[in-house]
Amino acid sequence: MSKNITVIGGGAIGLCSAFYLQKEGFDVTVIERGDITDGTSFGNAGYVSPSHFTPLASPGVIAQGLRWMLSSTSPFYIKPRLNIDLIKWMLAFWGKANKKTVEQNIPQLNNILHLSRQLTSEIKNELGNHFRMAEVGCFMLYKSPETEKHEIELAEQAKRLGIETKVLNGRQVQDMEPEVEVITKGGVLYPIDCHLHPGDLMQTLKSHLIAKGAKLQLNTEVTGFEKNGDQVKSVITDKGKFDCDELVIAAGSWMPMVAKKLGIYILMQAGKGYSITYKNVGKNLHHPAILVDKRVAMTPMGNDLRMGGTMEISGINKNILLKRARAIYDGANSYYPKLGLDFPSADKIWNGLRPLTPDGLPYIGRHSKYNNLILAGGHAMLGLSLAAATGKLVEEIACNKPTSIDIAAFNAERYN
Ligand SMILES: Cc1cc2nc3c(=O)[nH]c(=O)nc-3n(C[C@H](O)[C@H](O)[C@H](O)COP(=O)(O)OP(=O)(O)OC[C@H]3O[C@@H](n4cnc5c(N)ncnc54)[C@H](O)[C@@H]3O)c2cc1C
Incomplete structure (x- = not known):
């Protein structure tokens, strides 16, 4: 038996x-x-991405997070609450956001990301590609010189881990996106990444x-x-x-x-994120892209286009802060100004809870x-x-x- x-x-x-x-x-x-x-x-950005080898708790995230917390449209937000589990989690998170811990954890994440990337392709081969999996890589796009510097450093680190990267200027990125206008200083392409329709x-x-x-x-x-x-x-x-x-x-x-x-x-907090999906867009992206300055993820899924982002640690609930969803939409339009897509009504905005360890x-x-x-x-x-x-x-x-x-x-x- x-x-x-x-x-x-x-x-x-x-x-x-x-x-x-x-x-x-x-x-x-x-x-x-x-x-x-x-x-x-279901409503996530659909990335299967070995490029994401850096954990959220990394040096600089605390200072940036504190700055962002002052803005209601920022990509990262912790709702202050007198909750013992949140306090324990935050203390552990701060304790882990240092160079030594990150350097210890990167190889662990890298190993499991690579194993999973390979197995995801095997699942596609075994079950058939019924989920719009496309193996065309993923862009990290940037506008500011500071973000460019940071992304190029990450690309160097990726190379040391054996991950292929291509650093491109704005014109080269545009050449790879023939259907939509892209306003970017440049980007790093991670060819190993793939994306699919998670639902x-x-x-x-x-x-x-x-x-x-x-x-x-x-x-x-x-x-x-x-x-x-x-x-x-x-x-x-x-x-x-x-x-x-x-x-x-x-x-x-x-x-x-x-x-x-x-x-x-179990020490864990929920990190809420939003996404907006447009069905059958006339002209679509050919590559998914993280708009790094805005922390927005763009994913073409066949004829559909999804944009998502924000990290809101506000407990377990389904509440939507429209301002944050609007910031995703505005971020997307600042990189792709001619998408011609309207901001949807609140009932069309999806949200989900990421299970966050410190x-x-x-x-x-x-x-x-x-x-x-x-x-x-x-x-x-x-x-x-x-x-x-x-x-x-x-x-x-x-x-x-x-x-x-x-x-x-x-x-x-x-x-x-
Ligand atoms: C905006 C956004 C974008 C994202 N983009 C990406 C991405 O591009 N790539 C990526 O890798 N990840 C992404 N993620 C993260 C990813 O979606 C999550 O890490 C993942 O979905 C978590 O899967 P899970 O199975 O652990 O949890 P869940 O999908 O939440 O599944 C847990 C299930 O347990 C059930 N459950 C809970 N309690 C009980 C109970 N008592 N009895 C019965 N059932 C119960 C729930 O109903 C739920 O269905 C994104 C997340 C968000 C919010």
């Missing part, structure tokens, strides 16, 4: 974990509060899992657990009880709440409190980029195999 495994959370991390576990012969049940049609893993990827994984016999227990909320010593015996939900031999918690920004029901403390590394691995519990979350701005590798690692951990890469740095107990 095959071993049964329950995955809590049907986001990119949960579904990729289910994908690899199912392939290895596990009897997989995914328990998801929603119906896997929306959420953080279509989620739909593809969901259909594949159902076809292969995985059980997707939708519209079902996990409310507690039954334990027996160091074993989690079953997951209690509003739709009944599910016994499990192995359990994976992949609940995104809600991981702390779910883990708390098992007496486990040091920018995810939590992946077993937890010492239970012998059948695996945690997989905290992927911040990289959940799509790292979903395939995380799923593969979860499967290797569940099978007690050696893991494809060293995962010691992803230990979920590193803040205990």
